[in-house]
Amino acid sequence: TQLLIDLPIRLPGGIEYWDFTCSPIRDERGVLEDLLLVGVNVTARVAQHERQKRNVDQAQERVSQMVELHRVSLEVASQLGQDPTKLLRMILGKMVALVQATGGVIWYADRERGDLECVISVGLPRDYMGQAVPRGAGLPGRVAITGESQRVDDYRSYPLRTGEFDDPAFRAVAAVPMQQRNQVIGVIGLVKTAESVTPKYPDEAPPATFSEDDIWLLELFAVQAAHAIENTRTYLDMERAYQQQRALDRQKDDFIARASHDLRLPLTSVVGYLDLALEMLPQARDDDVRHLLQTAADEAQRMKELMDQLLEQARLDDGKREVHLAPVALAEVVKEVVAARRKQVALHGTPYEFTVMVAPDLVVMTDLARLKEILENVLSNAVKYSPKGGQITVEAHGVGAVAEMRISDQGIGIPADAHAQIFERFTRVDSPLASAIGGTGLGLYLARQLAESMGGTIALERSTPEVGSIFLVTLPC
Template sequence: MPTDSPKPGTVPETAFEPAAMFRAFFDQGTHSAAILAPDGTVLDANRRALEPWNAEASDVAGRKFWDCMWWEGEPAAAGAVRAGAGQAAAGEVFRCHLPYHRPGQGGRFADVVISPLRAADGSIAMLSAIGADATERRRAAERLRLLDAIGEATRIAADPKAILDGATRLLGEHLGATRVAYADLEPDNDRFTIRHDWTAPGEASTVGVYSLDLFGSRAASNMRAGRTLLIGDVDTEIAQDDGAAMFNAIGIKAIICCPLVKQGSLVAMMAVHQRDPRAWAPGDVALVDAVVERCWAHVERVRSTEALRAADRHKSEFLATLAHELRNPLAPIRNGLDLLRMSADKPAVMATVRQMMERQVGHMVHLVNDLLDVARVSTGKVVLRLERTDLQSVVGSAVETSLPLVEAAGHGLELRLPDAPVWLDVDLVRMSQVLSNLLSNAAKYTPGGGRITVEGALEGSEVVIRVRDTGIGIPQEAMGSIFDMFTQVSRSLDRSKGGLGIGLSLVRHLVGLHGGTVAAASAGPGQGSTFTIRLPAAAGARSAMEARAAGGGASVVTGALEILVADDNVDAADSLAALLRAGGHRVRTVYDGEQAVRAARACPPQLAFLDIGMPRMDGYATARAMRAEPGLAGLRLVALTGWGAQEDRARSREAGFDHHLLKPAAPEELAAILAAVQT
């Protein structure tokens, strides 16, 4: 009868021949193995122990275990193995973690076990030597220790430089590198700035600003895509005209460059440079990748902390300055009120006091308007009303506003503008505000009798405006923050006209809204300063004078009006009514919305000024109620409020208001509204 076939997973009986079974087990094992005589002579070695060296068992048979190729160049390890073989021959198992040699792969480690093999009578017949490669496990442990050391060094660091000092040094020493560099990426995703690098002794630093394209298409494309750049030999992997020349210029033959991408943007990168070609291990790339992540996180943490501290410091300085700036005009206004009570029979004194109070109120209004403008700009609520206008008109409007301050300080003012019109598409009011702020800034920070120059010209496709002064100048360390909110170059008591430190911040934001830039320059303290504005020039402009003529001229007030004023602030309502009566108009005054509606029904006015924040019925509800009255169809409504954001103006239009005035209303604004009603 035929014999049954072996069951799946079983071995045929012929395979149980002892010698064949031992050979299969010995050669196919997962560890390197050798059989030694008790004196350490190699009797046999398996395939795993021989193949990496392209050796045969006959190449090692008869040689002492510690004299074989495994320990070439590792005399300490060979000595340990020799001692271990003696320990095993004495009947005791030897275990040790040792470095060993492998062709083309220096710095490898193995866990070695040498055990005695006993005969039936208990004597030591042979020795078994087993080796398991532990290189990756050891490197992983070393990487973890390194990352722990970097984490500890950066955790206690108080500034970005200290963080990068520790991290790059530890990484460079661990990898035996030539240089380790940390770089920030610029917003244009083209340039990068190496903020800090560690170098081996005698190597040059590469700190500076570079373009990605300088290093060739491979490096640039990898960085922009957020991929790691791994080069073992620059000369064989990169063309000379596609980056190799640049790498060689800074002494690099091998490189790992790990980019860091956050929220879809390349924010930083860390590069490890090697002067000679190098075969990088996968663990090396993972390590650099982990270090750049940690460095960036710690640097951002420190920067955020510094920013919070700076913001808190600026806030405290701002509140102190605001209190000072508001007290300055409040003091003379308070004194003026006392003088007015005491000088009712002295018209000349009263006239002088009134002029003084008007100046101080104007100063306070300017401060409040600047604060509101900054709030609107920072929240994106400023809407520009662009119109085609010429440079000369913009400069003229700004000079008209700033001239009193310039003349009061005894400064000379020189205008250098082209004779031919230079056209821009700008919000004339906002751009005049920009130049007025720069002129006022120049007047404040220039000692008496100085000189201020305004230059304007068309340069290519840009209109360039420069405001120069002979003032106190700007220290180099302040240049980077001169446009920051609440920043002043000097806060000494003799610079008490410095304002709130928001003027230049407002300038930068408003110029930016126009698609332009502003920059400051100074040779240093006492050397004056120059502020340069660059704006897009208008193309295909028609005459601004024609445009203004097409819009018509201003209206002229001719005759008295019937006016209603409603405001729960009795002083505000009565003072506005008195001002309007002084202009020859007939005015009725009420102090809440319900009274305003009843008064308008009883005697319809031509014009009504309504405060928004009235009790019982606010200004919006009052306006809607008046618009619902058939007998008030021709009534013009003016909102009076301290809220002037775009949504506030939109809300007043929706309620039926024709005009929106901020408190305190300027005389020229009142005059324009009165004139509009009369036409």
């Protein structure tokens, strides 16, 4: 009987594989006399078989990787509009496993500054959550700038490593960008330590570094991670824009209702008082007719102001209003506008006291017509929202290259939660007192647009309910 033995033999030059066949030698009577041992070196054949096996294993591994990538892409597509953190953690976990890394991190890139902030940290010796890496600093910072993947075989000797991402156990590090529309929106970093991996085959060393194939695979997964982030950002931007549009639509609806009401009231008053004046004219006293006609004129003026605001807003929105800057003596303009407002309110008997404190030599570079509109809008609000009268003051002085003008009143004031919205179009203070007062919600919006068009600003400096408000207007000198 023959005996076949496959035997690996370790020699100084390496391992060789031999096939041994042992055959008995017998005499004429069948008695065993000797053994014939024949050895054949099959190292080349074994090596070829091993290569074929590894090729098959690698092909199967690549198929498994593509299957995982497909699963991830399906997950990304199904998670639209949801918090991507859980999905990104899953993607990072798969990346770590597929390239036999110890762990990894995901950094988001700040849209304005470009700095990186760690949002996910998995499997590393310490938690890097919240850790910031300045733009351009270290390996991840360089990837964020260049948009190209980088790998370091010996991170301990890497000269640009940064304290924001470092550990004595780090051996090999790879960083790949997450990009959308040629812009880096984040970076994924993976780490291997000396103890993190084991060889797949007995005769190979542990893969302690990242190969080109590893980088290729990581880049494919980074694309999916970028899609997850960008899908969420796009969804949130669209949702935000939709909500803003809905809010604007509601404001427009409210404005149309208010404008219709506010325009109808003075028009009705004008028609009514004129009809009454005509009926009373034959037997009426001059004072009675004058009072009726004055009331009609006041209501017509109020309607004119409303229409002026609507037309001015349309001109500003269409960009049809030109700016003509010229030196203007601020004191003269303020006195002129205040005098007109004082004359108008005096007819109603409400006790307003106007005070002007502007240096006669204060000159601003402005558009005269626009400056008057700003003053008229702010003073109109001061009068309108001070139903009991009181002190209205306009004071101005130069501060460096600008003039600061403050308009203060003793009116109903503005609640703190409304300060940020009062300069928005169609916005009015939501309070019982304010609701009883007519208006379009365009006055302060127009004042801001006009001021900014001339290189100036307008802001609510201070306001206290039932005490009054102070508005600050700045104009270039």
